[in-house]
Amino acid sequence: MKKYYVLETINNGATVKINKKFTSRSKAINYAFAYFERKTFNNDLQVEDEYLIDNNKHNIEYVLDYYTRFRINRVQFAA
Numbered sequence: 001m002k003k004y005y006v007l008e009t010i011n012n013g014a015t016v017k018i019n020k021k022f023t024s025r026s027k028a029i030n031y032a033f034a035y036f037e038r039k040t041f042n043n044d045l046q047v048e049d050e051y052l053i054d055n056n057k058h059n060i061e062y063v064l065d066y067y068t069r070f071r072i073n074r075v076q077f078a079a
Helices: 026-039
Strands: 002-011 016-018 049-053 054-063 067-078
Touching: 002 026, 026 067
Parallel strands: none
Antiparallel strands: 002 016, 002 067, 049 054, 054 067
16 A cells, blocks of 8 residues: 655644645655745744544644644555
């Protein structure tokens, strides 16, 4: 089975699904930080908390602050 990661950002209540597939969770996280740095002009962002969505270790929400967060979900498919 092949796997990839998808990214969804949430900024001030607006959800944006990033139309890109990532080969690792860390690449998706790095992309999310770069995305928010461009949007907010803030280079001091850091993860304040993280949550498993539906108790699934492959679907995690990372909280940067009350208004800014992102979700990364691992997707598997048969090759």
